[in-house]
Amino acid sequence: MGQTLRVNLDERSYDICIEHGCLSAIGSLLSPLKLGKRCVVITNEVVKQWYLEPVMKSLRDSGYTAESYILPDGEQTKSLSWLEQIFHKMLEMRLDRKSFVVALGGGVVGDLAGFAAASYMRGIPFVQVPTTLLSQVDSSVGGKTGVNLREGKNLIGAFYQPKRVIIDPKVLNTLDIRELRAGFSEVIKYGVIYDAGFFSFLEKNLSAVFQLEPDVIEYVIARSCAIKAEVVEQDEQESGLRAILNFGHTVGHALESITSYGTYVHGEAVAIGMITACTLGERVAGFSPDQSAQVRRLIERSGLPSRVPVGIPNEQIIEYMRRDKKVQDDTIRFVLPKRIGEVSVVGSVTISEIEFALDANR
Secondary structure, eight states: OOEEEEEOOGGGOEEEEEOTTGGGGHHHHHGGGOOOSEEEEEEEHHHIIIIIHHHHHHHHHTTOEEEEEEEOSSGGGSSHHHHHHHHHHHHHTTOOTTEEEEEEESHHHHHHHHHHHHHGGGOOOEEEEEOSHHIIIIITSSOEEEEEETTEEEEEEEEOOOSEEEEOGGGGGGSOHHHHHHHHHHHHHHHHHHOHHHHHHHHHTHHHHHTTOHHHHHHHHHHHHHHHHHHHHHOTTSSSGGGGGGTTHHHHHHHHHHTTTSSOOHHHHHHHHHHHHHHHHHHHTOOOHHHHHHHHHHHHHTTOOOSOOTTSOHHHHHHHHHTSTTOBTTBOOEEEEEETTEEEEEOOOOHHHHHHHHHHTO
16 A cells, blocks of 8 residues: 655655565656756665665666665664765766765665765755565654664764655565564564553554564554654754654663674564663562563563673773753663653663663663
């Protein structure tokens, strides 16, 4: 059937197109935008094998001069050194302000390609074509772009909105089960922070989600994107409400950084972070233990990790949390559930309360 959602941000507004099989029609989907006729498709080695050829064919058939740039797969690619390599490729292609970037891949490709587009010649248009569940429901929508540093995740970046997001749920058929689970972690997040009814839907339809039943997976993607769009429309640059999207990410980002992005994929770390935040919510925000157990149950039924690793001391996790860009006045802010479907941002959490929550989930 297909759905189109609108992200309303004044002159930065754009559509999210969700339809099975739309990847091979990308050229005609972009033509009405009048982005210019030259583009670079940035992807990685894994996605290239499956989807680069149909995307390039569709672009060229629609009259675009398109070249590709292939990145290695993995979070380690999201770095300043790879960003520089992309700039060299764009200069070699003689891209100008009437050119555009296509980000074909998961969150790493989207964040890196988006930041390259935001920075090159002070900004050229870009289009998100996410190929993982995580990027389809989260990182491709909302305009966050950036790279990691050794000191922490996403410390260098910009808010830069795409001109269009094109989501083909069919590409999930080639996605590794671990990556599918990791993406579902962010889907669970939307239910906890914003929509109790959606959370219940996920509990009841879990097997259909992982079997990628077309109607179910399309609804899951569309509802997740709609929730994120609603939040971003009200707070584009994370000065208030948008902070709720960081539920599970305070501990999650710390675990990713400590393990040098080699132990957990993003959604796995967020799953552990969400359960830790639920425990903290019981202590600080009046979250009921029954609902906390419900969240843990759904995470564990999804095959996601739920325990803080024993080998990482609390002090190290807390030290990395202090480096997070969301820290204000040396206060670690947590997004904590009050009930399923509603959260609040709490900045008055003590170190002993954080340590209790970490220990309770080991």
